[in-house]
Amino acid sequence: xxxxxxxxxxxxxxxxxxxxxxxxxxxxxxxxxxxxxxxxxxxxxxxxxxxxxxxxxxxxxxxx
Amino acid sequence: xxxxxxxxxxxxxxxxxxxxxxxxxxxxxxxxxxxxxxxxxxxxxxxxxxxxxxxxxxxxxxxxxxxxxxxxxxxxxxxxxxxxxxxxxxxxxxxxxxxxxxxxxxxxxxxxxxxxxxxxxxxxxxxxxxxxx
Numbered sequence: 001x002x003x004x005x006x007x008x009x010x011x012x013x014x015x016x017x018x019x020x021x022x023x024x025x026x027x028x029x030x031x032x033x034x035x036x037x038x039x040x041x042x043x044x045x046x047x048x049x050x051x052x053x054x055x056x057x058x059x060x061x062x063x064x
Numbered sequence: 065x066x067x068x069x070x071x072x073x074x075x076x077x078x079x080x081x082x083x084x085x086x087x088x089x090x091x092x093x094x095x096x097x098x099x100x101x102x103x104x105x106x107x108x109x110x111x112x113x114x115x116x117x118x119x120x121x122x123x124x125x126x127x128x129x130x131x132x133x134x135x136x137x138x139x140x141x142x143x144x145x146x147x148x149x150x151x152x153x154x155x156x157x158x159x160x161x162x163x164x165x166x167x168x169x170x171x172x173x174x175x176x177x178x179x180x181x182x183x184x185x186x187x188x189x190x191x192x193x194x195x196x197x
Binding site (some may be wrong): 005017020021024025026027028029032035037039041042043058 | 126127128129130131132133187191193195196197
């Protein structure tokens with residue numbers, strides 16, 4: 001899985017910790033999401049898309 | 065968990081730790097119970113204080129656990145249970161055929177250590193990996 005979280009976080013001038021706090025997860029979870037090593041729940045994906053003001057399908061991409 | 069609730073939980077943990085530690089000290093001083101039991105109580109108090117202080121000193125306003133860590137914990141515990149189950153089965157058959165005999169205390173110790181170490185090892189591995197998949 002690939003994500004645009006890092007790019008969109010920079011656009012909104014948010015640190016990993018700030019985004020983590022806004023969506024109620026640990027900073028490490030944001031780190032693993034950005035690396036594509038963790039598949040988020042629908043709720044977390046929705047919360048991230050709400051904070052980053054983008055559609056879920058414009059943030060998360062599945063190669064297969 | 066929100067911040068005031070977490071603060072209250074940490075304060076309670078610290079308070080409980082201090083009470084248990086003092087209880088341990090009093091029990092050792094007055095020799096009411098066996099010194100091993102009193103030392104165990106004292107150590108429990110010390111551990112509670114260390115955990116409470118560590119959590120209180122963490123300045124970040126981030127959750128202690130989230131969906132990822134909960135998922136990792138539940139998988140780690142499942143694998144740990146499976147390993148313990150396999151170990152019990154192996155030990156049972158070894159004893160059944162008189163190949164390997166342990167005392168009851170040794171069995172307790174082996175199972176106790178297996179459960180703790182395997183759960184910790186799986187948690188460490190999946191935390192490092194990021195996800196359980």
